[in-house]
Amino acid sequence: xxxxxTDLFFNQTGLDRGQVENTVKETLNGCDDxxxxxxxxxxxxxxxxxxxxxxxxxxxxxxxxxxxxAGEATGYAHASxxxxxxLKRASDAVQVVKKGYAGTMAAGPTPTNTxxxxxxxxxxxxxxxxxxxxxxxxxAYARAKDPRVRQVSASMAGEWQSIEIMRADGRVVRDVxxxxxxxxxxxxxxxxxxxxxxxxxxxxEGYSAFIRPESWQANVDEALRxxxxxxxxxxxxxxxxxxxxxxxxxxxxLHEAIGHGLEGDFNxxxxxxFAGLLGERVASPGVTVVDDGTIxxxxxxxxxxxxxxxxxxxxxxxxxxxxxxxxxxMNARLMGMAPTGNGRRESFAHQPMPRMTNTYMLGGxxxxxxxxxxxxxxxxxxxxxxxxxxxTSGKFVFSCTEAYMIENGKIGAPVKGATLIGNGPDCLTxxxxxxxxxxxxxxxxxxxxxxxxxxxxxxxxxLRLNGLTIGGTAA
Numbered sequence: 001x002x003x004x005x006t007d008l009f010f011n012q013t014g015l016d017r018g019q020v021e022n023t024v025k026e027t028l029n030g031c032d033d034x035x036x037x038x039x040x041x042x043x044x045x046x047x048x049x050x051x052x053x054x055x056x057x058x059x060x061x062x063x064x065x066x067x068x069x070a071g072e073a074t075g076y077a078h079a080s081x082x083x084x085x086x087l088k089r090a091s092d093a094v095q096v097v098k099k100g101y102a103g104t105m106a107a108g109p110t111p112t113n114t115x116x117x118x119x120x121x122x123x124x125x126x127x128x129x130x131x132x133x134x135x136x137x138x139x140a141y142a143r144a145k146d147p148r149v150r151q152v153s154a155s156m157a158g159e160w161q162s163i164e165i166m167r168a169d170g171r172v173v174r175d176v177x178x179x180x181x182x183x184x185x186x187x188x189x190x191x192x193x194x195x196x197x198x199x200x201x202x203x204x205e206g207y208s209a210f211i212r213p214e215s216w217q218a219n220v221d222e223a224l225r226x227x228x229x230x231x232x233x234x235x236x237x238x239x240x241x242x243x244x245x246x247x248x249x250x251x252x253x254l255h256e257a258i259g260h261g262l263e264g265d266f267n268x269x270x271x272x273x274f275a276g277l278l279g280e281r282v283a284s285p286g287v288t289v290v291d292d293g294t295i296x297x298x299x300x301x302x303x304x305x306x307x308x309x310x311x312x313x314x315x316x317x318x319x320x321x322x323x324x325x326x327x328x329x330m331n332a333r334l335m336g337m338a339p340t341g342n343g344r345r346e347s348f349a350h351q352p353m354p355r356m357t358n359t360y361m362l363g364g365x366x367x368x369x370x371x372x373x374x375x376x377x378x379x380x381x382x383x384x385x386x387x388x389x390x391x392t393s394g395k396f397v398f399s400c401t402e403a404y405m406i407e408n409g410k411i412g413a414p415v416k417g418a419t420l421i422g423n424g425p426d427c428l429t430x431x432x433x434x435x436x437x438x439x440x441x442x443x444x445x446x447x448x449x450x451x452x453x454x455x456x457x458x459x460x461x462x463l464r465l466n467g468l469t470i471g472g473t474a475a
Contacts, residue, residue, distance in 0.1 A: 008040045008062075008162055009038045009040070009082065009164055013082040013083070014083075015082060015083070015084060016084065019084055020036070020084070020087065020166070021166065021170045023084070023087055023088065023091055024036045024066070024166050024167070024168055024170075025168050025169075025170070026091070027066065027068055027091040027094060027095055027168075028068055028105060028167075028168035029168070030070075030098050030101060030102050030103060031068045031069055031070050031097075031098050031101075031103055031105060031168075032069050032070055032071065032103035032104065032105065032106055032333065033069040033105065033106045033329055033330060033333065034066075034067045034068040034069050034094075034105075034167075034168065035066075035067055035165050035166060035167050035168075035307065035308065036064060036065075036066050036067075036087075036165070036166040036167075037064060037065040037066075037067070037163065037164075037165055037306065037345070037348055038063075038064050038082075038163065038164040038165075038166070038348070039061075039062060039063060039064070039065075039161065039162070039163050039347060039348040040060075040061075040062045040161070040162045040163075041059075041060070041061050041062070041159060041160070041161045041162070041347070042058075042059070042060050042121065042123055042159065042160045043057075043058070043059050043060075043061075043123075043157070043158065043159035043160075044056075044057065044058045044059075044123055044157065044158050044159070045057045045155065045156075045157040046131055046132065046135060046155060046156050046157070047153070047154075047155045048132075048135035048136065048138070048139060048152075048153070048154045048155065049151075049152075049153045049154075050151065051139060051152075053132055053135065056128070056132075058123075061080065061347070062080065062082060062348075063078060063079055063080040063081070063082065063347075063348040063349065064078060064079060064082060064086075064087065064090070064348055065077070065078040065345070065348040065349065065350070065351070066078070066087065066090040066091060066094055067094065067351060067352075068094040068095060068097050068098060069097075069329075069330055070097050070098045070101040070103055071101065071103070072330075072334060073097045073101075074097065074330070074351060075093065075094030075095065075096055075097030075098075076094060076351045077089070077090035077091075077093040077094050078090070078348050078349045078350075080348075080349075105168050105169075106329065106333060108167045108169065108171050108308065109173070109304070109307070109308045109309040109310065109329075109339070110310070111173055111304075111308075111310070112310045114294070114303055114310060115303055116204070116294065116295070116296045116297065116298075116301045116302070116303045116311075117177065117178055117204035117205060117296065117297055117301070117303070118178060118205065118206075119176040119178075120178060120206060121160040121178065122158045122159075122160060122178045122179075122180050122205070122206040122207055123158050123159075123160055125206055125207060125208065126207055126211070131156060131207075134156070134211055134216070135154045135155075135156065137216075138152065138154040138184060138216055138220055139152045139154060141217060141220055142184070142186055142220045142223075142224060145220070145221070145224055146188065146224060146228070148188040148189055148190060148228070148231070149186060149187070149188055149224070150187050150188060150189045150194065151186070151187040152184070152185070152186055152187075153183075153184070153185040153186075154182075154183065154184050154185075155182070155183045156180070156181065156182045156183075156207070157180065157181050158178075158179065158180040158181075158207065159177075159178070159179050159180075160176070160177070160178055160179075161176070161177040161179070162174075162175075162176050162177075163175050163176075163177070163306070165304075165306075165307065165308040167308070173304055173308040175302070175303050175304050177204060177302070178204050178205060178206065179202070179203075179204055179299070179455060180202055180203065180205065180206065180207050180210065181200060181201070181202030181299075181443065181444060182200060182201055182202065182207070182210045182211070182216065182219065183198065183199070183200035183444070184198065184199055184200070184216075184219050184220050184223045185197070185198040185223060186198070186220070186223045186224045186226075186227045187227065188224070188227040188228055188231055189231075190231055193231065195227050195228075195230035195231045195233070195416075196226075196227050196230070197222075197223045197224060197225065197226025197227030197228070197229070197230060197401075197402075198223050198226070199219045199220075199222040199223040199226070199442070200219070200442065200443070200444040201215070201219060201442045201443050201444070202299055202442070202443035202444055203297045203298060203299050203443045204297050204298065204299065204301060205297050226383065226401070226402055229402060229414045230401075230402065230414065230416055232413075232414055233413070233414040233415050233416035234413050234414070234415055234416070234474075235415065235416065235417055235472065235473040235474040236379075236400075236403065236415035236416060236417045236418035236470065236471075236472035236473055236474060237405075237415075237470065237472045237474045238470055238471055238472035238473075238474065239469075239470060239472075240467050240468065240469050240470070241377060241378045241379055241467070241468070241470055242375045242376075242377075242378035242379075242406075242464065242465065242466050242467065242468075243378055243379045243380075243381060243420065243464070243465045243468045243470070244371055244372055244375060244378065244379070244380045244381070244406065244462065244463065244464050244465075245381050245460065245462065245463045245465065246380070246381065246382040246383070246462060247368070247435065247437045247438060247439045247459075247460060247461050247462050248439045248440065248441050248442070248459060248460070249383060249384065249441040249442070249444075249458065250381060250382070250383070250384055250460060251359070251360055251361065251440075251441060251458035251459045251460035252384050252387075252398075252441070252445065252458050253384060253387070253396070253398050253420065254289065254359065254360070254361055254458065254460055255356060255359050255445070255447070255456065255458045256387055256389045256396060256398070257387075257389055257394065257396040257398075257422070257423075257424035257427060258289070258394075258424045258425070258427070258428060259289075259291070259316075259356050259359045260272075260356075260389065260391050260449070261273050261274045261391055261394060261424060261425070262274055262289075262291075262316045262317075262322075262324075262325050262326060263325065263326050263342070263353075263354040263355065263356070264325045264326060264327040264328065264331035264332060264335060264337070264342075264354040265328075265331050265353060265354050266391055267325050267335070268331050268334055268335050271391060271392050272391055272392070273391070273392065273393060273394035273423075273424065273425045274322060274325075274425065277322050278322050278323070278324070278325075279321065279322065279323075280321065280322055281320050281321055281322075282317060282320065282321070282322045282425055282428060282429075283317050283320040283321075283428035283429060283431065284320055284428065284429055284430070284431040284432065285319055285320045286319060286320065286364050286431070286434050287317055287319070287320050287361065287428055287431050287434070288315070288317060288318050288319060288361065288362040289315075289316045289317040289359070289360070289361050289362075290313055290314060290315050290316060290359070290360065290362065291313075291314045291316060291326050291340075291342065291356055291357055291358065291359045292311075292312075292313040292314070292357065292358050292359075292360070293305070293311025293312065293313075293341055293342070293357030293358060294311050294312060294313055295358055295440075295457070298358050298440065298443065298457050299358075299443040299444070299445060299455045299456065299457050300356070300357040300358040300359075300445065300455055300456040300457035301357060301358060301457070302341070302344075302357060304341070305328070305341045305342060305343045305344055305352070306343055306344050306345045306352045307328060307329050307339070307343035307352050309328075309329065309339045309340075309341045309343060310341055311340075311341035311342075311357060312340050312341045314326060314340045314341075314342070316359075317428070320428075324337075324340070325337070325340075325354075326340055326342040326354050326355070326356060327339050327340045327342055327343075327354055328342055328343030328344075328352055328353060328354045329343055329352075331354055341357075342354050342355055342356070342357065343355075344357075344454050345452065345454075346452040346453055346454055350452050353449065353450065353452075355447065355449060355452075355454055355456075356447060356456050357456060357457070358440065358456065358457035358458070358459070359456070359457070359458055359459075360438065360440060360457070360458060360459030360460055361434075361438070361459070361460040361461065361463070362438060362461075363434065363435060363436050363437065363438035363461040364433070364434025364435060364436060364461060365434070365436055366433045366434060366435050366436060366462075367435070367436065368435045368436075368437050368461075368462040370433075371433045371435055371462050371463075371464050372406060372409060372410070372411065372462075373409035373410075374409065374433065374464065375406045375409060375464065376406075376408060376409065377405075377406065377407060377408075378405075378406040379400075379403055379404070379405065379406065379415070379418060379470055380403060380404045380405070380406050380411055381400045381402075381403045381418070381420065382400075382402040382403060382404070383400065383401045383402035383403075384398050384399065384400055384401060385398075385399045385400070385401045386398075386399055387399065389424070393423065394423045394424035394425045394426070395422070395423050395424075396420075396421070396422060396423070396424060396427075397419055397420070397421050397471070398419060398420045399418070399419050400415075400418040400419065400420065402414070403415050403416075403418045415472070416473070417472060417473030418470055418471070418472055418473075419470070419471035419472075420468055420469075420470065420471075421468070421469040421470070421471055422468050422469060427465065427468070430465040430466045430467060430468065431463055431464070431465055432464050432465070432466050433463070433464035434461055434462075434463060435461035435462030435463065436461065437461050437462055438459060438460060438461035439459055439461075440457055440458070440459035441457060441458050441459060443457065445457055445458055
């Protein structure tokens with residue numbers, strides 16, 4: 001990371017680096033782990049709706065989080081005031097956790113020189129007026145494409161996060177993280193019926209890749225296509241049937257129904273449906289799932305996690321066998337495993353915990369057309385909206401925002417109101433065909449856990465699952 005972060009946290013705040021190092025060392029003496037997390041973040045969000053700019057926000061936040069870990073107990077204090085007095089008050093608060101405890105400070109992460117994204121601030125490129133003009137163009141383009149368009153919503157958001165992590169031995173790691181996102185939503189109508197479609201893109205880079213006309217116009221075209229498809233959709237039937245999941249964004253089902261259950265904290269506490277199953281078959285042969293935070297420029301990628309551990313490509317399930325969990329430092333230590341670079345936090349005001357980065361299933365050897373033609377009667381789910389998952393049982397309910405009936409091996413009528421109902425671990429055993437078309441989502445995922453949201457990526461190839469329960473709206 002550049003020296004700019006050092007200026008932010010010390011020169012510009014008046015903090016004395018030597019004094020801060022001494023405070024951190026004193027605070028963590030006798031603890032098993034801990035760190036000082038310093039953060040400076042600039043963010044913006046513009047929203048265009050009903051033909052005019054509805055919101056334009058720009059924010060700058062800074063602060064620190066001080067953590068002391070003793071056994072399974074954690075002391076954590078944070079403040080937006082970057083002063084030595086605030087740090088001293090935080091130190092007094094978190095040291096309570098080590099009273100009567102004498103631990104040995106865990107060795108710090110081994111650093112690398114890997115950089116997965118640029119240090120450039122995406123907020124410092126295009127002017128405010130240029131961004132507003134882009135949103136106006138998106139609105140005009142969508143309305144001109146089809147007379148049935150009744151509403152267009154477009155938004156763009158960006159942030160630039162600079163972090164510094166200091167450990168008890170004075171070692172420091174730094175990272176600068178850009179992140180942008182562009183979203184389009186279109187509502188079309190025919191008489192009294194209205195349906196919507198949406199599409200978004202993003203990643204850890206500047207806006208330039210996403211605001212070229214050929215890029216944003218393709219986004220609008222895709223949102224409009226989804227809306228028009230839904231305008232012609234018929235109520236979905238209910239019952240058990242074979243399901244084909246499309247590639248890319250449908251990996252959100254994998255993320256929610258399976259991914260969370262493979263995070264270290266749930267398995268250490270034995271509240272996951274996968275707890276105690278390392279080395280056992282948990283999925284059909286051919287199913288390989290990885291969490292990879294090392295893919296350059298991706299929304300879920302990080303050069304280092306929020307504890308300073310370099311991210312990695314972690315094999316979770318290999319050929320159907322459970323191989324590992326996603327770990328932060330504390331849960332890895334308590335489970336006798338190695339950290340995997342999955343310790344993440346929303347901001348300085350939050351404690352780190354095991355979280356996913358980019359989680360996806362590897363491709364297989366089947367042509368997607370062959371997979372579809374193998375299903376006599378079933379459902380082809382292409383896009384998903386919200387869902388609910390119970391980590392302990394693995395049960396999930398997911399709503400489809402774009403789905404079609406499969407009739408005699410061919411894609412049939414679009415349907416609306418379809419939900420997939422099942423159990424995550426059981427769902428993995430129902431995978432019978434894996435496509436050769438694995439792809440990642442376009443860069444729009446945000447994952448929620450324990451009140452914290454972090455950017456993530458998902459992905460998968462076309463999949464056939466035998467005998468899932470479908471909730472429908474057909475009479």
